[in-house]
Amino acid sequence: MNPALAGIATIVVGGAVVAVSARDPRAIVLAMLVVMLGAPLIVVPTPGPLPILARVAAALLGARLLVIGLRGDLLAGGTAIGWPAETFVAAAAAVAGFASHGLGAAALGPAEAQAAGFALAAVAAAPLITGRDVLRLGIGSMLLVQAALLVRQALDAPPGDGEQLVIALLTIGLGGAVAVIAGAARATGALAIPDDGDGGPAAGRLRHADAHRPTQRELAREAASAPR
Amino acid sequence: MTVLPFLIVGAASGTLSLLVRSRRGWSTGIALLGLTWMAIVAAGIGSTATIDIGGARLAGSDWLRLFAILGSVVGLLLVVVDMAAVHEPDAPGVIVLGLASAVLALAAADPGVAVIATTAGGLAGVLVAAPLGAASRAAFVGSRELRALAVAGTLAILATAWLARPLDNLVAAPVFGVAYLAFTVAVAIRFGAIPFHLWAARVADAAPGVALPLLMAWGPAAFAAVALVWIDQSVAPLLVPLTTERAVLASIGALSVLLGLVAALIQDDLEHVVGYTIVADAGFVVLGLAVLDPAIWEPIRTWLLLFVVARSALAAWVVAVHGGFGTRRLTELAGWARRAPALAAALVVIGAAAVGWPGLVAWDARASIASMALPEPLATITLVAPLAGIVIYGRILLVGLARAGTAVRGGRSERPGWPVPRPSRPMVGLSPVERAFERAGHLGSSLVDIIWTVPAATRSNRTALASVVVLVLAGLAGTVAGGGLGVPAAARAVPIAQPGPHASPSAATSPEGPGGSGAAAPASVEP
Numbered sequence: 185m186n187p188a189l190a191g192i193a194t195i196v197v198g199g200a201v202v203a204v205s206a207r208d209p210r211a212i213v214l215a216m217l218v219v220m221l222g223a224p225l226i227v228v229p230t231p232g233p234l235p236i237l238a239r240v241a242a243a244l245l246g247a248r249l250l251v252i253g254l255r256g257d258l259l260a261g262g263t264a265i266g267w268p269a270e271t272f273v274a275a276a277a278a279v280a281g282f283a284s285h286g287l288g289a290a291a292l293g294p295a296e297a298q299a300a301g302f303a304l305a306a307v308a309a310a311p312l313i314t315g316r317d318v319l320r321l322g323i324g325s326m327l328l329v330q331a332a333l334l335v336r337q338a339l340d341a342p343p344g345d346g347e348q349l350v351i352a353l354l355t356i357g358l359g360g361a362v363a364v365i366a367g368a369a370r371a372t373g374a375l376a377i378p379d380d381g382d383g384g385p386a387a388g389r390l391r392h393a394d395a396h397r398p399t400q401r402e403l404a405r406e407a408a409s410a411p412r
Numbered sequence: 413m414t415v416l417p418f419l420i421v422g423a424a425s426g427t428l429s430l431l432v433r434s435r436r437g438w439s440t441g442i443a444l445l446g447l448t449w450m451a452i453v454a455a456g457i458g459s460t461a462t463i464d465i466g467g468a469r470l471a472g473s474d475w476l477r478l479f480a481i482l483g484s485v486v487g488l489l490l491v492v493v494d495m496a497a498v499h500e501p502d503a504p505g506v507i508v509l510g511l512a513s514a515v516l517a518l519a520a521a522d523p524g525v526a527v528i529a530t531t532a533g534g535l536a537g538v539l540v541a542a543p544l545g546a547a548s549r550a551a552f553v554g555s556r557e558l559r560a561l562a563v564a565g566t567l568a569i570l571a572t573a574w575l576a577r578p579l580d581n582l583v584a585a586p587v588f589g590v591a592y593l594a595f596t597v598a599v600a601i602r603f604g605a606i607p608f609h610l611w612a613a614r615v616a617d618a619a620p621g622v623a624l625p626l627l628m629a630w631g632p633a634a635f636a637a638v639a640l641v642w643i644d645q646s647v648a649p650l651l652v653p654l655t656t657e658r659a660v661l662a663s664i665g666a667l668s669v670l671l672g673l674v675a676a677l678i679q680d681d682l683e684h685v686v687g688y689t690i691v692a693d694a695g696f697v698v699l700g701l702a703v704l705d706p707a708i709w710e711p712i713r714t715w716l717l718l719f720v721v722a723r724s725a726l727a728a729w730v731v732a733v734h735g736g737f738g739t740r741r742l743t744e745l746a747g748w749a750r751r752a753p754a755l756a757a758a759l760v761v762i763g764a765a766a767v768g769w770p771g772l773v774a775w776d777a778r779a780s781i782a783s784m785a786l787p788e789p790l791a792t793i794t795l796v797a798p799l800a801g802i803v804i805y806g807r808i809l810l811v812g813l814a815r816a817g818t819a820v821r822g823g824r825s826e827r828p829g830w831p832v833p834r835p836s837r838p839m840v841g842l843s844p845v846e847r848a849f850e851r852a853g854h855l856g857s858s859l860v861d862i863i864w865t866v867p868a869a870t871r872s873n874r875t876a877l878a879s880v881v882v883l884v885l886a887g888l889a890g891t892v893a894g895g896g897l898g899v900p901a902a903a904r905a906v907p908i909a910q911p912g913p914h915a916s917p918s919a920a921t922s923p924e925g926p927g928g929s930g931a932a933a934p935a936s937v938e939p
Contacts, residue, residue: 288587289579312559321555325562332566336573346468350528357535361558364539369551
């Protein structure tokens with residue numbers, strides 16, 4: 185085991201646990217930043233300065249976009265089982281990932297990356313499956329993709345500079361997508377999913393209301409038909 | 413020319429268009445300019461031109477060039493229809509960025525890079541599925557879309573990484589089947605194939621109609637093309653039968669074809685009709701991925717191009733109808749064909765291109781895919797199932813021929829008109845010289861009158877303009893469905909790709925390919 189890689193992997197997994205456990209959006213963004221900054225470093229050999237710079241810039245930009253989308257005093261749902269349980273889940277998955285390094289064949293990357301990847305996937309599962317607010321769902325999606333990238337680092341040869349650039353674009357895209365969704369949810373005053381069978385006014389309806397923004401023409405028609 | 417200029421233009425214009433999104437006119441103008449430029453640049457992509465960027469090779473091919481040209485032209489026409497009909501924000505920029513990322517994925521010789529690129533491109537769609545200021549449910553729709561993209565991307569990244577290394581000492585052979593199933597199921601998720609269709613159905617409800625082709629057809633089509641290359645590089649050369657996995661995949665494909673058509677038939681919302689017909693068409697793509705024979709290469713790549721263009725034309729038709737009559741619900745559109753005969757003609761052409769008949773390239777591609785993927789009589793049932801499209805289009809046309817309802821009577825017709833009467837200028841000159849000067853002056857004044865009125869005339873003839881563009885798109889769909897624009901030749905063309913770690917030496921050098929069926933070995937040939 186490489187102690188440096190193990191240390192970085194531990195920090196990354198810790199960030200993931202905080203990201204799925206915290207309720208304060210600022211803590212969640214900071215934890216995700218730790219994950220996005222640390223994940224590309226769990227690789228042998230360490231990438232050159234340019235790819236690292238691209239990944240760091242992408243992580244910062246992704247986090248910045250998240251911050252923009254999460255302005256205000258809204259709170260995320262947080263974990264239902266508490267952070268100690270999330271930590272144990274992550275630790276168990278990390279051990280499984282470390283022990284199964286290579287998944288049946290000789291791997292070209294470090295075992296620590298696979299351990300971190302398994303841990304991230306394990307903590308991402310609950311928000312993805314049972315997430316009750318858009319931020320938790322988004323964070324779960326981000327963690328799942330980061331988990332896949334970590335397992336890829338463990339199984340295959342280290343990503344080249346070009347691939348690092350494309351991964352950087354993906355990181356920015358993920359941050360932007362979660363920010364856009366959170367921004368749309370924020371307009372309703374909460375991050376909770378509004379009508380996913382939660383007993384809300386639209387719950388249980390076979391056909392949901394049209395989610396389109398009204399066109400100029402429709403707005404004019406509504407204005408004309410409104411009682412004076 | 414390499415694919416790089418296309419990518420630079422797409423990335424620059426798409427990003428700029430979204431950055432100035434608060435000024436809708438500027439945003440759309442930049443996207444239109446970008447798409448025009450992309451179409452021009454795409455025509456110059458060389459089929460053997462390659463470029464290495466940081467160790468990642470980007471290679472052109474005839475199919476990639478045709479995909480890029482058709483994508484740019486169709487995107488351009490979609491944006492024009494959108495401008496004329498409803499003018500949704502963000503959609504033009506998202507179309508440009510999505511197209512650029514799809515072409516990047518297709519150009520990447522390494523499937524590992526390609527899946528990351530196409531996943532990143534799909535994220536742009538979230539911007540239009542969950543736009544700022546939309547109804548609250550849009551955030552929920554966006555979350556579901558993001559989750560589907562993340563799951564599909566994760567499965568594909570894992571599958572490519574799993575089989576990308578030498579597996580000489582592999583202790584568990586089922587790994588191949590799991591990896592193959594993971595990637596192909598990821599394709600099914602991206603297309604919204606049944607039973608993974610719930611997120612796609614919600615996106616069809618929430619996203620602007622003009623962006624639907626990109627979200628549900630063009631982006632996933634690039635993903636499927638990457639899967640095809642990966643299967644040919646990494647799975648087919650292993651000569652493992654993978655019977656169970658292929659049966660599962662064929663079931664998903666056949667179910668999507670049959671149930672997608674049933675769902676489209678019972679839908680009342682026209683955008684849902686577009687969404688479910690895309691799901692049904694995508695079923696043939698999923699069916700094609702269940703075939704490990706390299707002979708599937710040509711029909712599946714032909715079908716990918718045909719169906720994305722045909723469904724883009726249908727989406728444009730829906731946008732034009734929505735813009736003209738202010739509703740997408742079929743029950744409120746009685747008499748639409750009487751008020752918009754050009755749109756009715758376009759729907760007939762789109763229906764003919766989408767359904768097809770024996771002998772048409774579209775039909776033959778579907779027949780090849782069905783016969784290779786399914787046993788009889790399932791193959792025949794799946795092949796003739798798209799004939800149900802006649803009922804789908806016929807139902808819409810019948811509603812259009814009925815007596816006009818309130819929405820249609822209050823909507824805009826296609827009849828061209830001029831916003832203001834042209835002023836009359838009587839001749840008062842007596843001598844021929846005076847009258848000649850007067851005529852010249854009147855001619856200049858009339859020209860200025862016309863130029864000043866062009867913006868208002870464009871606005872008042874928006875439905876007619878949209879109908880003409882939809883007719884052009886329908887014609888393009890018909891041409892492509894008939895094998896025009898070199899579609900079959902492009903589908904046969906061999907792309908440049910890095911050989912997979914499991915490609916046998918004979919596969920890398922022999923034109924017979926890994927399956928040895930006489931077809932070209934698509935992904936195993938070095939430049």
